[in-house]
Amino acid sequence: MASAPKPRVKVPKTASAGEVIVIKTLISHEMESGQRKDKDGNPIPRKIINKFSCVFNGQPVFSCDLDPAVSANPYFEFSARVPESGTFTFTWVDDDGSVYTDEQSIKVE
Amino acid sequence: MTLSRRRVLMLAAGAAAIPALQLFPGSSFAAAEDVAKMMADFSGGKEPQTGKITLTAPEIAENGNTVPISVDVDSAMDGADMVDAVMILADGNPRPEVATFHFTAMSGSAAATTRMRLARTQNVIALARMADGSVYMDKKEVKVTIGGCGG
Numbered sequence: 001m002a003s004a005p006k007p008r009v010k011v012p013k014t015a016s017a018g019e020v021i022v023i024k025t026l027i028s029h030e031m032e033s034g035q036r037k038d039k040d041g042n043p044i045p046r047k048i049i050n051k052f053s054c055v056f057n058g059q060p061v062f063s064c065d066l067d068p069a070v071s072a073n074p075y076f077e078f079s080a081r082v083p084e085s086g087t088f089t090f091t092w093v094d095d096d097g098s099v100y101t102d103e104q105s106i107k108v109e
Numbered sequence: 110m111t112l113s114r115r116r117v118l119m120l121a122a123g124a125a126a127i128p129a130l131q132l133f134p135g136s137s138f139a140a141a142e143d144v145a146k147m148m149a150d151f152s153g154g155k156e157p158q159t160g161k162i163t164l165t166a167p168e169i170a171e172n173g174n175t176v177p178i179s180v181d182v183d184s185a186m187d188g189a190d191m192v193d194a195v196m197i198l199a200d201g202n203p204r205p206e207v208a209t210f211h212f213t214a215m216s217g218s219a220a221a222t223t224r225m226r227l228a229r230t231q232n233v234i235a236l237a238r239m240a241d242g243s244v245y246m247d248k249k250e251v252k253v254t255i256g257g258c259g260g
Contacts, residue, residue: 020217033226035203061215069199069207069226071175077222081186081215 005029005049009090011104015082023054024077027092027100033068049074051093057086084108144198144205144234148246151196151209151236157246162195164235164247173227173253182219182237182245186212191240192219201231227253 010024027049034046046068053063062078080088085108092100148157165179182192191214197207212219219237227233230252237245 056215059215060211060213062213062221063211064221064223065209065211067204067206067208069202069204071224071226075222075224077179078210079217079220081217 003028005092005094005098005100007090007092007100007102009088009102009104011088011106014107014109017108018081018083020079020081021106022077022079023088024075025052025054025090025102026073026075027052028073029092029094031066031068031070031072031074035068047095049092050095051091052076053091054078054080055089055091056080056082057084061088082106082108141200144200147196147198147205148234148236151194151238152244153242155242155244157236157244159246161239161245162235162237162247164233164249166233166249166251168250169252169254170227171254173229173255175224176227176251176253177222177224178233178235179222180210180220180235180237180247184219184239186214186216186219189240192216193238193240195219195221195238196236197225198234198236199225199227199231200234202226202228207233227251229253 005027007027012021015021029049032044032047036044038044048066048068050066052066054061061080064076066074085106087103087105090102162180162182167176170176180195182195184190184192192212195210198205199207207225208223210221232248232250234246234248
């Protein structure tokens with residue numbers, strides 16, 4: 001919980017041209033909803049990942065606007081059409097402005 | 110039933126009877142008007158139709174802190190037949206909004222899976238807005254036995 005958010009993505013290593021693949025992503029993050037109180041009764045401020053996006057060779061593939069009702073360690077599974085070899089870039093944005101990214105290449109054969 | 114449960118829960122809130130559930134504020138839960146307003150804003154006032162979108166959610170959630178849900182919209186995701194966005198709402202949480210998925214021509218299919226928090230038994234609502242402006246809806250009731258636990 002005290003350590004930096006760590007992204008983990010699962011993308012197939014290869015695909016045929018035009019194939020639709022499944023991508024799974026996870027990032028460790030408490031997603032503090034802003035609804036909890038600490039032991040003295042003070043509200044714990046909201047601090048969540050509020051945006052996730054996936055881009056392939058510069059083209060947007062999928063994105064999500066997250067609200068506090070998304071569970072801790074936000075998980076997404078979605079699909080992507082793969083026209084050619086290239087790189088998927090994943091981005092997570094925190095309420096506090098921090099940006100976390102990960103990348104995965106795929107080869108079309 | 111909703112009101113008396115709400116009163117009991119409000120009394121319990123001070124005693125932190127349900128301590129760790131992230132969504133439990135001890136004040137009010139999502140009002141029906143909030144849900145209706147969010148749906149209208151998303152759909153541009155259009156009445157949602159049934160069909161095309163399927164929301165998958167468990168009948169019973171063992172842990173209200175992490176409930177897996179999936180949406181799938183029957184669309185070629187090609188040319189004019191495209192899904193613009195899918196919005197997920199929970200009508201019994203402190204705030205109804207959960208997440209909004211944005212799809213593109215590169216998505217391949219308008220389908221996504223995530224995990225959400227549910228404060229109590231309630232309906233999860235999924236709305237799909239198509240590129241032509243039409244809106245489709247699916248809804249599932251999820252029973253929450255233990256509204257979250259642990260840290």
